Amino acid sequence: MMDNWGYVLAAYLLAFAVLFGYWLSLKRRIRRWQVQLKTKEARR
Amino acid sequence: MKKGGLGIVVFLALAAGLSMAFIYAPPDAIQGNVQRIMYLHVPSILVAYLAFSVVFVSSFAYLLRRTSRWDALAYSSAEIGVVFTWGVWWTWDARLTTTALLFVIYAGYLMLRAFIEEPERAARYSAVLGIIGFLDIPLIHMSVVWWRTLHQPSSLIRPEGPAIATPMLFVLLLNVAAYALLYLYLLKERIRLYELEGLVLRPRE
Numbered sequence: 322m323m324d325n326w327g328y329v330l331a332a333y334l335l336a337f338a339v340l341f342g343y344w345l346s347l348k349r350r351i352r353r354w355q356v357q358l359k360t361k362e363a364r365r
Numbered sequence: 366m367k368k369g370g371l372g373i374v375v376f377l378a379l380a381a382g383l384s385m386a387f388i389y390a391p392p393d394a395i396q397g398n399v400q401r402i403m404y405l406h407v408p409s410i411l412v413a414y415l416a417f418s419v420v421f422v423s424s425f426a427y428l429l430r431r432t433s434r435w436d437a438l439a440y441s442s443a444e445i446g447v448v449f450t451w452g453v454w455w456t457w458d459a460r461l462t463t464t465a466l467l468f469v470i471y472a473g474y475l476m477l478r479a480f481i482e483e484p485e486r487a488a489r490y491s492a493v494l495g496i497i498g499f500l501d502i503p504l505i506h507m508s509v510v511w512w513r514t515l516h517q518p519s520s521l522i523r524p525e526g527p528a529i530a531t532p533m534l535f536v537l538l539l540n541v542a543a544y545a546l547l548y549l550y551l552l553k554e555r556i557r558l559y560e561l562e563g564l565v566l567r568p569r570e
Contacts, residue, residue, distance in 0.1 A: 325399050332402045333383075336409065340547070343448045347554050354561035361565055 375550045378543035382408075382536070390536040404536055407521065408544035409449045410464070416446030416548060417471065417499055424495035427488060433563065436488040439495055440478060441555035445548060447471045459512040463505040470498035
């Protein structure tokens with residue numbers, strides 16, 4: 322029986338790192354565009 | 366639902382799915398604990414299928430109606446679908462190859478969006494690519510039936526019903542639901558981003 326826990330943990334860590342990274346990038350981009358929108362509205 | 370409520374539900378669902386995959390689900394009789402990647406791998410590819418199905422339907426709707434609402438849905442879903450497309454080291458296996466093709470098609474979709482400056486034209490071209498790219502999904506699903514592959518035949522979506530033990534099936538379905546919720550949450554956020562971009566870039570009246 323293969324019990325390669327290192328492989329299993331690496332797969333989960335990699336997947337969650339990708340998903341967390343994508344979520345962070347979404348939040349960062351939303352914040353950036355919100356700032357730009359505020360600047361645009363202030364200039365009006 | 367209160368602001369941030371869906372995010373908390375998604376976090377709790379993922380935590381429950383993860384702990385059940387490691388604590389409750391029994392090890393596989395042949396593969397042992399390595400098989401536990403199924404609770405990550407199957408939900409993520411199913412969510413990718415779901416995301417690209419949404420791209421397919423909303424791209425059709427965009428070409429018929431030409432409203433930015435449908436384009437927002439297609440573009441946002443394509444980006445999330447690419448994140449969920451599962452990968453592994455390279456071998457010329459039919460399922461791996463057709464899945465890699467899916468990834469390349471939708472990565473191309475995102476590049477097309479980035480390279481065309483005029484929003485209406487970008488939406489129209491990518492809608493066509495979104496529809497054509499979807500044709501790869503039935504090919505991926507049937508690849509294990511039509512060709513001799515390293516991947517086992519489907520054990521979940523098959524005419525005779527699922528071919529796995531009940532505790533494993535329960536944990537798998539729990540994780541599928543958790544990942545589907547995560548997809549909905551990310552989709553909501555990505556559409557919000559699309560709308561913000563539109564508000565900033567839209568010419569002043």
